[in-house]
Amino acid sequence: MGNIALSIQDVSKVFTINKQDLKVLNNISLDVSDGEFVSIVGASGCGKSTLLRIVAGLETATNGSVEFNGEKVTGPSSNCKMIFQESRLFPWLDVESNVGFGLDRSVSKDEKRKKAAHYIDLVGLKGFEKAHPKQLSGGMQQRVSIARSLISDPRLVLLDEPFGALDALTKIHMQHEIQRIRQQEKKTMILVTHDIDEAVYLSDRIVVLSERPGSVRQIVSVDLGHPRDRGDDSFTYYKNKILRQFFTKEKGADPDYVI
Ligand SMILES: Nc1ncnc2c1ncn2[C@@H]1O[C@H](COP(=O)(O)OP(=O)(O)OP(=O)(O)O)[C@@H](O)[C@H]1O
Ligand SMILES: [Mg+2]
Incomplete structure (x- = not known):
């Protein structure tokens, strides 16, 4: 190691x-x-x-x-990012915005969208960018939470x-x-x-x-x-x-x- x-x-x-x-x-x-x-x-x-x-x-x-x-x-x-038992997503934000939320405010909108797309793809949720948490299964919600944690590259x-x-x-x-x-x-x-x-x-x-x-x-x-x-x-x-x-x-x- x-x-x-x-x-x-x-x-x-x-x-x-x-x-x-x-x-x-x-x-x-x-x-x-x-x-x-x-x-x-x-x-x-x-x-x-x-x-x-x-x-x-x-x-x-x-x-x-x-x-x-x-x-x-x-x-x-x-x-350092922490992922919990429950996904802790914002119910009023779609998947793309929930994932993008993991980034600093200084990141431009365009860059945010690009990065969010990469991590949404990484967790296998391509096509669900505009879905809201309640429209996803528990496992999918947890994948959004994983993408949100990884997007800032901890x-x-x-x-x-x-x-x-x-x-x-x-x-x-x-x-x-x-x-x-x-x-x-x-x-x-x-x-x-x-x-x-x-x-x-x-x-x-x-x-x-x-x-x-x-x-x-x-x-x-x-x-x-x-x-x-x-x-x-x-x-x-x-x-x-x-x-x-x-x-x-x-x-x-x-x-x-x-x-
Ligand atoms: N903020 C706190 N104030 C007071 N006591 C706390 C606090 N957080 C945890 N404890 C106590 O510390 C002990 C350990 O809690 P902790 O949540 O770390 O356990 P755990 O190993 O994660 O348990 P579990 O497997 O059930 O999640 C518990 O007895 C709990 O009551
Ligand atoms: Mg515990």
Whole structure:
């Protein structure tokens, strides 16, 4: 892998809820290489979204720091875009305008239209430029949201359960699309997911977090080429390796059994 793009150093996070401290993240350290695809898996409430929000500069760490391309993250940056579970589109704008919204105001109308056309094509929505969000399926809306995030050409794309609300078949299709876009656009991507199949299908590495307060329990490198065959024994091997982490109590334990 290439140069380190993102460096998460000893990040901890404590929230205060009703005057009570709640430790959510505990000493997370992780380096992500330029162009790498890393997934984060872990139990509900272990701090995955909080970690992504800290990386995006939307939340501050209580301790530790995040550096992107050698610079400390102190707030949101155009170099980093986040995609959420729900598409968060503007219902009154058509697809073209929703996608164009991801660009700076200084970009001319003509340039905006040209770029929007490129990214609409990239996510497979050519012909739907003038459609409004409510005229699209959930998967199509999510593709608009992906195009809107990519149009400003961020180096880092953070995905927080982007396909969680989609049906199984659309999800598989979207995973394939993300893999294709990733190869074409060469972005660094971090995906938070509950779906271990999805993590193994897409990732170079999978980070397993412990229960809250989330700490790095194990990092698994997925040594398989693309496209990956979900029916392959090696694919199942990685799925089991991750699953086992959720059924063992001891930190870093990797006992010799298969679920
Ligand atoms: N802004 C906030 N203020 C107070 N507590 C918060 C805030 N955001 C998150 N939390 C708490 O931090 C913990 C972790 O939340 P987070 O959303 O990061 O979990 P998660 O791992 O993404 O869970 P899920 O898989 O369910 O999405 C939760 O217990 C939540 O109550
Ligand atoms: Mg979450």
